Amino acid sequence: MPLLRASLLRSEPAGALRSLDELFALAHAMEREAANRYDGLAEHMRRQGKEDLAGVFTQLAAAEREHVDSVTRWSRSRRGKDPDPALVRWEAPETFDAEAATEVKTSRLMTPYRALAMAVRNEERAFAFWSYLAAYSEDPEIKKASEAMAKEELGHVATLRKERRRAYHREHDRKSVDGAQPQVDARRLELRLAAQLADLERRLTGPSAARTRELLDETVGMADEAAGFGSFPGALERKDSLEIAEALVDGYLDGAERSDDAPRVETLQRLAEKAISRLAWLRSLAAG
Structure with a gap:
């Protein structure tokens, strides 16, 4: 209990x-x-x-x-x-x-x-x-x-x-x-999101820029962990950072729920936690 x-x-x-x-x-x-x-x-x-x-x-x-x-x-x-x-x-x-x-x-x-x-x-x-x-x-x-x-x-x-x-x-x-449309894995989307975070950092100053830099570094690391996971529509690469970040959250959560492999579930849950925090930050910036 x-x-x-x-x-x-x-x-x-x-x-x-x-x-x-x-x-x-x-x-x-x-x-x-x-x-x-x-x-x-x-x-x-x-x-x-x-x-x-x-x-x-x-x-x-x-x-x-x-x-x-x-x-x-x-x-x-x-x-x-x-x-x-x-x-x-x-x-x-x-x-x-x-x-x-x-x-x-x-x-x-x-x-x-x-x-x-x-x-x-x-x-x-x-x-x-x-x-x-x-x-x-x-x-x-x-x-x-x-x-x-x-x-x-x-x-x-x-x-x-x-x-x-x-x-x-x-x-x-x-x-x-x-969907005969091409598919990409989570690593590809993470790297695309990292590029958008780099652009975002250049437009920010002070604590917001510092936090975005932290997320950028974390995203690059997440890309390595996410290599080979998932199958996302290739068109997502052309979307904005919010939509990519949200798609990655869903991908990690759904993947963890469907997997029977304990180490894989642990990795996906860890990625999901980071992705959720990242999405919350991006939403707060958009709201501001």
Whole structure:
């Protein structure tokens, strides 16, 4: 459990549940919040004209509303009443990744696969939350109900993982059909990004220039580590630094997730961490 909590929950629950009524109220509030957030993302995607992504988030919102209804039915069967929002005494740890949701709105490379990957992580956090409460609850009734909630969330994870895999294959197959275009590996993109960072450094002064120089040196080193990894559209070499940096983050994360080779996974995770930090810096410069 400590490993699960450390890897999925950003903070421990702020308190303990004192009754089943509180448990149902909290579960109801969490599921409703997730539904509202997915609805918001769907509307945002529609305003951007991204109907495929709007459809994904609409389906996710509908699934969360089914979870809301399920908690309501469970509360009625056990307590004879609907969950009472007034009984939510403390804020649950963040199971919906707000940072990822913000990225959905701004990313130029967002796909149904990546949207579903975010949803999987959200459900995994919810599973970890209820597992934590089940493990540390001293009330047998609350422990049993928390275990049931955790089991329910695990079922949601399994369903979304299947949907994510289907989305991946659809995107991969489409690229295979569309793409007689030349492909490049991660090393080639890293070196292209290094050249753009060198240009950027020349235009900056002070601490910004120094930080960009650090990233430039790190990128050259990452290029050596990334040699032979990945297959990216050659057209990416003509994109700006932000788009290349974002594509590399996705490549490393996806590669680490799909690989069964432990040393390779470790290398890709290390590259992903550096690439994420680099992308955050480039975004901060663009925002400034």
